[in-house]
Amino acid sequence: MLYTVILGGGLIGTGIARWLIEAGSEVTIIEINADKVDIINASLGDVAIIGDAHKISDLELAGIERADSFIATSSRDDINLVACQIAKEKYSISNTTSLVFNPGNDEFFQLLGINKTLNVTNTVIESIASASAELFVEEV
Numbered sequence: 001m002l003y004t005v006i007l008g009g010g011l012i013g014t015g016i017a018r019w020l021i022e023a024g025s026e027v028t029i030i031e032i033n034a035d036k037v038d039i040i041n042a043s044l045g046d047v048a049i050i051g052d053a054h055k056i057s058d059l060e061l062a063g064i065e066r067a068d069s070f071i072a073t074s075s076r077d078d079i080n081l082v083a084c085q086i087a088k089e090k091y092s093i094s095n096t097t098s099l100v101f102n103p104g105n106d107e108f109f110q111l112l113g114i115n116k117t118l119n120v121t122n123t124v125i126e127s128i129a130s131a132s133a134e135l136f137v138e139e140v
Contacts, residue, residue: 005062007053007083008073009036028062053083069095077105084114
C-alpha cells in the first residue's frame with residue numbers, strides 16, 4: 001500500500017488525500033491549524049496531525065520514515081521547497097511533489113531536485129485564457 005505524507009490541510013491537500021484514500025492508499029496530512037485538523041479528521045478519518053513540516057519531530061510523528069511520497073500543498077513556495085528538501089534529503093523520499101505559486105520559482109524547484117511541480121498561477125492563467133479565448137475571436 002502506498003503511503004503519502006501531505007503538507008497542508010487546505011482544499012488542495014485534503015482533496016488529494018481524499019483521492020488517495022479512495023484509491024486505497026494511506027495518507028497523513030500535516031497541518032499547523034488545529035481547527036482544520038479537526039475538520040479533516042471528522043471528514044476523512046484519523047489522517048491529520050497538528051504539526052509543522054519543518055520540524056523533524058512532526059515529520060516523524062507523521063511517519064515520514066516509511067513514506068513512499070511527499071506532497072507539499074502549502075500556499076507558500078518557501079515552505080513547500082524546504083519541506084520537500086527535508087523529505088528528499090533526510091528521509092530519501094524519491095517521489096516529491098510540490099505546488100509552486102510564483103512562476104519564477106518552478107525551474108528553481110526542479111533544479112533542487114523536486115520531482116514534480118504544479119505551477120498554480122500558470123495553470124489558473126492558462127485555464128482562464130482557454131475558457132475566455134472565444135470572447136476575443138472576431139468573426140470575419
